[in-house]
Amino acid sequence: xxxxxxxxxKEQLAFIKSIMDDSQKVVADNGDGFILWGILxxxxxxxxxxxxxxxxxxxxxxxYLGIVGLGWLYMMTIHRxxxxxxxxxxLTKKIIDSIWTAVLISMTLLGFVGGVSDTIDLDHMxxxxxxxxxxxxFLQGVITGKTWVRNLAFGWWLGSITLFFITGLPATxxxxxxxxxxQIIPGIIFNRQWKAQFVED
Amino acid sequence: MTDFxxxxxxxxxxxxxxxxxxxxxxxxxTASFTLIKKTVGATDGNxxxxxxxxxxxxxxxxxxxxxxxxxxxxxxxxDHGTSAFKTYIKYLENMLPS
Numbered sequence: 001x002x003x004x005x006x007x008x009x010k011e012q013l014a015f016i017k018s019i020m021d022d023s024q025k026v027v028a029d030n031g032d033g034f035i036l037w038g039i040l041x042x043x044x045x046x047x048x049x050x051x052x053x054x055x056x057x058x059x060x061x062x063x064y065l066g067i068v069g070l071g072w073l074y075m076m077t078i079h080r081x082x083x084x085x086x087x088x089x090x091l092t093k094k095i096i097d098s099i100w101t102a103v104l105i106s107m108t109l110l111g112f113v114g115g116v117s118d119t120i121d122l123d124h125m126x127x128x129x130x131x132x133x134x135x136x137x138f139l140q141g142v143i144t145g146k147t148w149v150r151n152l153a154f155g156w157w158l159g160s161i162t163l164f165f166i167t168g169l170p171a172t173x174x175x176x177x178x179x180x181x182x183q184i185i186p187g188i189i190f191n192r193q194w195k196a197q198f199v200e201d
Numbered sequence: 202m203t204d205f206x207x208x209x210x211x212x213x214x215x216x217x218x219x220x221x222x223x224x225x226x227x228x229x230x231t232a233s234f235t236l237i238k239k240t241v242g243a244t245d246g247n248x249x250x251x252x253x254x255x256x257x258x259x260x261x262x263x264x265x266x267x268x269x270x271x272x273x274x275x276x277x278x279x280d281h282g283t284s285a286f287k288t289y290i291k292y293l294e295n296m297l298p299s
Contacts (some may be wrong), residue, residue, distance in 0.1 A: 006296055006297060009251070009293040009296035010297060012220065012293050013290070013293050013294070013297075015220065015224075016220065016224045019221050019224035019225055019228070019240065020224050020225075020227065020228040022225075023228035023232075026229055026232075026236065028236075048253045063239060085238060086230075087227050087229065087231055087233060087275070088230070089230065090230040093230075174249075195268065195269065196235070198233050198235060198268045
């Protein structure tokens with residue numbers, strides 16, 4: 001009898017472990033941050049290009065400040081409130097949130113400090129930004145076990161290598177294509193996956 | 202040998218499906234009905250019955266809200282549920298030979 005009980009206890013513990021392991025990587029975010037930042041960065045890129053064409057570069061800093069400020073304002077207000085619907089393992093969520101916060105702060109610093117100090121020229125700013133962005137996608141993909149998200153990082157890195165060598169209109173077009181394909185579309189996919197976690201059939 | 206009695210095990214948790222719900226909620230913190238259903242592989246009806254039993258036992262709490270104007274139920278373990286789950290695990294561990 002005790003042997004049978006031991007066996008049953010062992011099976012129950014193994015069952016609990018398997019359920020908990022499966023649930024560990026589950027994280028569903030509504031993707032709003034991805035979509036919003038994607039749109040804002042495209043807007044910033046196009047505005048920057050237009051300002052450059054009209055030789056109004058003295059307004060570049062203000063334009064970036066306004067757009068990035070808008071993004072942060074959104075993150076601190078609406079996105080924060082939407083977090084109550086962000087479901088999944090708390091530790092996994094915390095790690096992913098920390099990665100994105102760190103990456104957004106790094107990008108803001110690189111953009112402003114790098115730009116104002118003239119250590120990163122505006123023509124290659126996207127290349128620097130996208131290299132950093134790739135890191136966040138890679139880590140998120142690995143942590144959540146989503147290979148397609150991890151693979152997006154290679155898209156960011158390959159694109160940023162190209163962006164280090166080109167400037168002007170071709171660079172702006174490539175940057176926009178990357179932002180749509182590697183950020184906004186994945187954001188829409190995240191949103192659909194997130195909604196699917198709630199739809200009760 | 203411990204003075205453990207198998208009959209002391211918490212019946213509310215001991216059912217396979219309720220145990221799966223408890224384990225999933227312990228790992229995920231909060232989860233929607235759909236997510237729990239996918240994780241434990243239960244049907245809507247079956248899950249509803251068992252999750253209600255856990256709710257009635259005070260092990261699980263539910264928060265009803267709306268996403269895209271559709272009602273959603275978000276479940277989480279209560280403190281009572283968390284401690285009952287820990288106790289259950291301890292019982293199982295005690296049954297294993299040291």
